[in-house]
Amino acid sequence: MAGRRICAGYYRRYDGKVIYVVSLATDSDNGEEVVIWTTYPFADVPQYYTSSKKSFCAFVEVSGERRAKYKRLTNMKISEAAIERLEDEGFRGPVRKSRPRQMEEEYDARAYQQAATYHAYAKELCENYNFDLRKYRFCVNQKRYAAITKSDFGKLKEDLCFLDNALKTVLADYRDYFRERFVDGLSIRKYASAHLLNRGRVDYLQKKFLSALARLLKERDEAEGKCRLRQTVKN
Template sequence: MAGRRICAGYYRQYDGKVVYVVSLATDADIGEETVIWTTYPFADVPKYFTSSKKSFCAFVEIDGERRAKYKRLTNMKISAAAIERLEDEGFRGPVRKRQRRQLEEEYDSREYQQSLSYLAYAKDLCENYNFDRSKYRLCIKEKGFAAITRSDFAKLKEDLQFLDNALKTVLSEYRTYFRERFVDGLSIRKYAEAHGLNRGSVDYLQKKFFTALAQLLKERDEAEGKCRLSQPVKN
């Protein structure tokens, strides 16, 4: 498997965590390829890691089952904000082929209520809002479950309704920010320019918003006695 092609993009570890592969590099002394990656959701202060390609492409055994150490999430999209962050750090953003994909193909790898923390849950809801809303509307239009299971559709609907209601009530002060950033698709840089702010101010605003939304998600689970986070894999 060392000959496996590794491309920039999202990969899921065998334990359920998601990482983003930024690029590959070659060791100048021994000629061995190295994978450069970072954790997802992206941290406020970027931190990058390296793994040998041999290690990255290896397999692990969990409960007697052989699994790939990293499995590529081919249809999980990187946001414009994330691309901007990579470019600011000196990395090239992903090179995309100019071809139209069917919605059904793009929906395959989207998972719901599987984040590792409430902060990650909040970021996931916002960054996938347009994508999830389009999927929801398609299901309603088709009067069926288009490329989604019944249980995932229930989670999708629940998440959209919760976020929309929160923005109309408790989080109403962030409604304009949310619309411009996650509906209209402005990057942090473009939002800052549009409002005469510096990037640090917008980063702080986003952190406050994500933190407030994460707290609401946690309070909802506590009130209902239910956990909507990913459960750890038992070795």
């Protein structure tokens, strides 16, 4: 499996952790290929790691079953903001394919309502809004669960409704910002240019918005006595 082709994109590790492969490099000492990757969801302060390609492509045994150590998630979409950050740090963004994906192919493989923190939950809601909205509308129009389970569709609908209602009420001051950044798809750089702001101001605005949304998500869960974050399994 060392000859396996590794492309930039999302991969799920055998234990469920999702990572993003940035690029490949060559070890100057032994000439071996190494995989450069970062954690997902992306941290505010990025950290990059390397694994030998041989180790990355290896198989492991889990509960008596042989599994690939990392499996590519071909239908997870990286946000424009994440691409911009990679490019700012000297990495090339993913190569776009000209063929549009069909909704039947778009099983994005991310677990709904399974973020580690409310801030990460808020960030995922925003970065996946366009994709989630298209998936929701497709399922409603087709009157069936297309490339999504019934349980995940319920979570998807709940998240979309919560975010839309928040932007109409408590977070109304951020509605235009949200539309331009996460619906129209403007990068932080382009948003700053369009509004004659420096990038630091836009970064601060985004942090305020995501923090406010995270608080609302936490308050909702506390009021309902329900946690929509990833639950740690206790031994």
